[in-house]
Amino acid sequence: MILLHSKQIVYAFSIILIIIVAYNFGYYNAEIKYAFHTISTASRIQISPSVVVLSTAAPILKPEQTNAEVIAEPSTIKSSKQKPTVVHLAVVLSLSKQTSHIAEFYLLYESWRFLHNFSPLSQQIVVDLIVFCEQPSCHQLPSACIPLSYKKKVDMIATCFHEILDEKIVQKWNDYLYMTSIEFMLTKEYRKATADYDWILRVDQDAILSPGLLIGLARKHPRKLYPMQFGGIGHGITFTKNRLRNIAKKLGYNHAGIHDLCSTWLVNPKDSVKIANLTTIIGRHILKNEFGAHVPGIESLPAIGEWPKWWRGVTSLY
Numbered sequence: 001m002i003l004l005h006s007k008q009i010v011y012a013f014s015i016i017l018i019i020i021v022a023y024n025f026g027y028y029n030a031e032i033k034y035a036f037h038t039i040s041t042a043s044r045i046q047i048s049p050s051v052v053v054l055s056t057a058a059p060i061l062k063p064e065q066t067n068a069e070v071i072a073e074p075s076t077i078k079s080s081k082q083k084p085t086v087v088h089l090a091v092v093l094s095l096s097k098q099t100s101h102i103a104e105f106y107l108l109y110e111s112w113r114f115l116h117n118f119s120p121l122s123q124q125i126v127v128d129l130i131v132f133c134e135q136p137s138c139h140q141l142p143s144a145c146i147p148l149s150y151k152k153k154v155d156m157i158a159t160c161f162h163e164i165l166d167e168k169i170v171q172k173w174n175d176y177l178y179m180t181s182i183e184f185m186l187t188k189e190y191r192k193a194t195a196d197y198d199w200i201l202r203v204d205q206d207a208i209l210s211p212g213l214l215i216g217l218a219r220k221h222p223r224k225l226y227p228m229q230f231g232g233i234g235h236g237i238t239f240t241k242n243r244l245r246n247i248a249k250k251l252g253y254n255h256a257g258i259h260d261l262c263s264t265w266l267v268n269p270k271d272s273v274k275i276a277n278l279t280t281i282i283g284r285h286i287l288k289n290e291f292g293a294h295v296p297g298i299e300s301l302p303a304i305g306e307w308p309k310w311w312r313g314v315t316s317l318y
């Protein structure tokens with residue numbers, strides 16, 4: 001009886017042991033596969049409408065010219081006759097700690113990796129990815145994204161870098177979080193890291209890169225592109241445009257008549273800092289002074305404005 005009893009215990013233990021081993025094996029594999037990707041299953045992934053509004057379109061921003069059609073004109077990149085010039089592009093973004101944003105970033109990351117398949121173009125156009133992550137999202141990045149401080153100069157190997165987004169920036173824009181995705185470009189870490197690139201492509205975390213980017217930067221598009229392929233998605237009406245021109249005048253700026261730029265910028269590094277600076281300064285003014293029932297001309301609108309006439313949620317795009 002006692003013998004039988006201990007045998008049962010041994011069987012029971014063996015079965016439990018097998019279950020534990022099997023479970024751990026599965027878990028271990030999942031850990032490897034999704035290392036650093038500890039997205040909680042408790043929070044459902046959702047894409048908020050505002051993220052969609054602030055996404056995807058890519059106008060070419062050249063301050064001295066007036067619309068997106070300039071893409072088909074000769075580039076400012078020096079074209080050398082002796083050997084093909086390598087073009088260095090940095091795709092830059094900030095990443096909040098929201099689960100849905102981290103999930104979206106993984107698509108961007110994989111699309112960036114996909115570019116590496118397009119040899120020889122991918123050797124001619126070297127695309128780095130630079131992420132300013134709001135903690136704790138830095139821990140959830142792919143392990144291949146190394147600290148930005150490791151970067152010494154632009155080189156021939158496409159690399160993903162990360163830098164912790166300063167908590168002060170997050171605090172400063174706690175009433176309008178989207179602006180952190182622009183303000184990070186004013187940090188000395190960003191300016192130092194990007195100075196040597198030919199181009200900066202500033203994107204939101206829900207962007208996806210296509211190999212067409214390589215073809216475009218190599219000036220090998222077989223035919224002229226349409227402006228609509230570069231954004232220009234309207235986020236306002238005539239009322240909005242007139243209002244923005246008037247605000248520009250009031251603040252002492254020259255409005256260049258360029259509207260509907262959307263959130264993706266393809267610019268040189270110096271311009272990226274200038275535009276980010278203007279966007280945060282003017283954005284702060286708009287958030288502080290251009291919404292509310294006390295503001296002349298929009299007395300009848302709610303405090304958040306009214307889409308698409310005048311809408312607080314797209315201030316960083318104005």
Ligand SMILES: *[C@@H]1O[C@H](CO)[C@@H](O)[C@H](O)[C@H]1NC(C)=O
Nearest residue numbers: 185186187273274277278281
């Ligand atoms: C941003 O603009 C202000 C005002 O023109 C200037 O004082 C400041 O140095 C600029 N900051 C950067 C990072 O360029």
